[in-house]
Amino acid sequence: MLGTQFRTGSPIWIDLGSPDTATAAAFYGAVFGWEFASAGPETGGYGFFQKGGATVAALGPLTEPGARSAWTTYFRADDARATARAVAAAGGAVRVAPVSLGESTFAQLTDPQGTQFAVLQSAQGLQRASEDDTLVWVELHVRDPQAAIAFYRGLFGWRAQEMQAPGMTYQVLSIGEGDQQEGSFGGVAPLQDGGQDARWVPYFAVADADTIVAAVGDNGGTVLMPAANVPGVGRIAWLADPAQAVFAVLRPDPRQM
Numbered sequence: 001m002l003g004t005q006f007r008t009g010s011p012i013w014i015d016l017g018s019p020d021t022a023t024a025a026a027f028y029g030a031v032f033g034w035e036f037a038s039a040g041p042e043t044g045g046y047g048f049f050q051k052g053g054a055t056v057a058a059l060g061p062l063t064e065p066g067a068r069s070a071w072t073t074y075f076r077a078d079d080a081r082a083t084a085r086a087v088a089a090a091g092g093a094v095r096v097a098p099v100s101l102g103e104s105t106f107a108q109l110t111d112p113q114g115t116q117f118a119v120l121q122s123a124q125g126l127q128r129a130s131e132d133d134t135l136v137w138v139e140l141h142v143r144d145p146q147a148a149i150a151f152y153r154g155l156f157g158w159r160a161q162e163m164q165a166p167g168m169t170y171q172v173l174s175i176g177e178g179d180q181q182e183g184s185f186g187g188v189a190p191l192q193d194g195g196q197d198a199r200w201v202p203y204f205a206v207a208d209a210d211t212i213v214a215a216v217g218d219n220g221g222t223v224l225m226p227a228a229n230v231p232g233v234g235r236i237a238w239l240a241d242p243a244q245a246v247f248a249v250l251r252p253d254p255r256q257m
Contacts, residue, residue: 002129002136002185006076009156009175011138011185012125013074013118014202015058017067018243021045023220024059024069027241030219031212032133032204054127056134064095064108069243070116072108073138073200075156077119080105083155084119087111090151111151113142115198136205136250138186142198145171145188160188201238202247209235209251216241 006012018024025036028049036059038047046060062069077083081098084107088094095116096108104122111117128134142148149160149171157176162169168190174183191198206212209227216239217223224246225238235251 001182002138004126004129006123006125007175007177008076008078009152009158010076010125011073011129011135012076012120012122013058014071014126014135014138015046015060015074016069016071016241016245017060017062017064018069018241018245019062020243021047021059021061023242024245025049027219027221028057028059031215031221032206034133051128051133056126056128069241069245070199071202071245071247072116072118073202074106074118074120074125076125077121077156080107080119080121083107084109086155090154092151111142111148111198113144113148113198115140115142115148115200117200130205132205132207134205135202136252137203139201139203139248140173140186140188140199141191141196141201142188143191145169145190148188149173159183199246203236203250204247206249206251209237209249212249213237213239 002011028034034049034051036047037050048055049057049059084094084098087109091112093110095110098105098107106118106120108118130136152158159174159176159180160171162171171188172184173186174180213223213227220242222240224240227235227237229235234253238248240246
């Protein structure tokens with residue numbers, strides 16, 4: 001289960017790049033009850049989404065030319081600079097070269113299938129996860145799941161376990177040490193036809209997926225997939241915020257917790 005005891009390859013941070021941070025902060029405040037706290041004037045508008053005083057995500061303005069609003073998942077790296085070099089050597093791209101901020105170093109990267117992600121070399125990360133209104137799962141959608149698994153296994157040592165899902169074969173990802181089920185944090189699914197881009201999709205745990213779907217519609221967002229039950233998983237909905245950044249929500253099946 002995704003937690004806050006970060007090991008190599010764990011999701012450690014997540015942030016939203018938005019063309020209108022004020023609107024984004026208001027939207028996620030209305031949907032999840034998050035409060036936005038600025039990181040200071042020197043950060044160019046970057047800041048933290050907090051729930052009960054704990055950081056659960058972050059928000060900042062778009063900084064890359066031509067970038068579209070999107071959530072970015074950061075994975076913990078033992079050496080961010082070495083990981084960036086490995087991505088380039090494996091056919092991916094380094095969009096933002098490693099940057100050091102205090103005792104932390106991050107880099108913005110793209111895998112060989114065009115999926116954007118990031119790495120963070122740090123002992124600190126999200127302060128809450130796998131509880132209501134916090135990150136609970138990350139899901140990779142790509143044309144070639146097996147090639148993607150091989151790429152990320154080379155970076156982080158991830159393991160993958162196949163499971164059958166409605167209409168597809170789904171791969172459950174876990175970090176490369178310890179109990180595989182306990183260390184699971186995400187999955188890989190084949191990209192569906194229809195012109196979708198390869199991407200990592202964050203799932204946020206919620207107490208009531210239908211209530212969240214209604215709140216998204218009431219606050220200028222878009223319902224991409226209405227809430228539906230997935231056997232053995234829970235109740236899921238796919239959504240987009242007013243700037244069309246995609247995310248999902250999950251009311252976990254209590255039998256799986």
